[in-house]
Amino acid sequence: MSFFRRRAGEDAQAGERGRRAFGFGRKAPRALPPVLDLSHGDAELRELRALADAGDWAALGPALAAVPDQAELTWLLHRISDVEGIEGWLAETVAERPEDTLALLLSGARQIAWAWEARTGQRAQYVTDEQWQLFHERLDTAEEQLFEVAEREPSWLGPWFFLQIAARGASLGRSVAGTRFEAALRRDPAHLASHQQRLQQLCAKWGGSHEEMHAFARTSMLAAPEGSPLGELVALAHLEQWLDLPDGEDHAYLTGPAVRAGLREAALRSVLHPGYRRRRDWRATHNAFAMVLSLADERELAHAVFATLDDVVTDWPWYYLGGDEAENFRAHRDRCAAR
Known part of the structure; x- marks a missing residue:
């Protein structure tokens, strides 16, 4: 997913915004830091x-x-x-x-x-x-x-x-x-990566709209059997709208009741469903859910997803927050573990 990166100059602002909004800065309770892995483990x-x-x-x-x-x-x-x-x-x-x-x-x-x-x-x-x-x-x-x-x-x-x-x-x-x-x-x-590409094409930044993007994500998720990884599309659509909002409005959006309910449904229907089976690219999907659920203050579900990753950090989507991807992962992981 290296083609979805937030534009240069916005990274530092986004990273500071995420840390400020959630009060990060506490000492990590684990001895070994997470590691960015371009091979996804x-x-x-x-x-x-x-x-x-x-x-x-x-x-x-x-x-x-x-x-x-x-x-x-x-x-x-x-x-x-x-x-x-x-x-x-x-x-x-x-x-x-x-x-x-x-x-x-x-x-x-x-x-x-x-x-x-x-x-x-x-x-x-x-x-x-x-x-x-x-x-x-x-x-x-x-x-x-x-x-x-x-x-x-x-x-x-x-x-x-x-x-x-x-x-x-x-x-x-x-x-x-x-x-x-x-x-x-x-x-x-059922190719997830192709669905991700279509979601990008429907984003407002590529000439689409938030409404089209969300409709595509939800329709695709519901058309797939429970346990399908296509539930990730709902999380990605909310992440895209979050990226498009100014400081303050972005946090309010992701922590709104309707968005949180949609994210819970998507997680429980996909990566946290009993019928879910991991594919070769599963760690990127789990990293995406972990980050979005944490940003939405769904700490319990985020913690459950973080626990599956053994601290393997994928570059996407953590680079959206700016700064060091592994440090972003650690800060959110520790906050959700201390829920």
């Missing part, structure tokens, strides 16, 4: 990211090809694609092995992440002409490569997931983004 992903960083496609390619589940493969590729600097050896690999569709898919995913690195997290008016040019050039390359993958492997989920991100970045419009979302769902109707 997944040992295999950690090894794969190391192979990518080393440019070892001879080992990385077969390891990825052995992953049978398309949702898991897409998640792994997404997390590997943000390893800085891999675009160089990927370009060489694609040129030397044009028949290697998996290498082409990872290259397309990397081009998107690389495009956002060029754009930076600045507000649009602070992005230079050169940065915009690089951003769009890299997105164009991604589109070309991903459509080639989709043509070669019609059953693959990955290209349609990444094409949703590219469509939003290139401002191709809601119709194009919607078509790509539907294509992803034809390959995996």
Whole structure:
């Protein structure tokens, strides 16, 4: 989820706001601090990211090809694609092995992440002409490569997931983004990450509205069986509206009775439901629920979610609070434990 980051310049204000609102600052009761883990506590992903960083496609390619589940493969590729600097050896690999569709898919995913690195997290008016040019050039390359993958492997989920991100970045419009979302769902109707991308497309900051966003989140949750991770969409929608509100109004919004009731329902229907089963990407979902429930002052439920994480901190969504992600996690965890 590295494409959802709060704009630069707002991080410090948001972090201070969160600490001030909840009176953080007490000494942590635990001896060992939580740890930010870009591999989300997944040992295999950690090894794969190391192979990518080393440019070892001879080992990385077969390891990825052995992953049978398309949702898991897409998640792994997404997390590997943000390893800085891999675009160089990927370009060489694609040129030397044009028949290697998996290498082409990872290259397309990397081009998107690389495009956002060029754009930076600045507000649009602070992005230079050169940065915009690089951003769009890299997105164009991604589109070309991903459509080639989709043509070669019609059953693959990955290209349609990444094409949703590219469509939003290139401002191709809601119709194009919607078509790509539907294509992803034809390959995996319950794909959480694709639903997250659609939620972003419906956000006010991307030309949608709070009403559309919340309607999509709730409808998706209720259409899925209880125990589905799609309940996270409700939490993310409330988080997005919180991010859009000024200081003071944001806290009042998340702690309002209706929002708290919606968050309780979403948590109890998904990550805290007896029928819930953890997927490879479960720690990001649990981190998201832990943070939003804590911000909403639902300490008991937040504590229950924190307890599942063994202090594994994912960068998203804690970077929304500004400052150090692991410290943000610790402060909220300890406050909820002392409820």
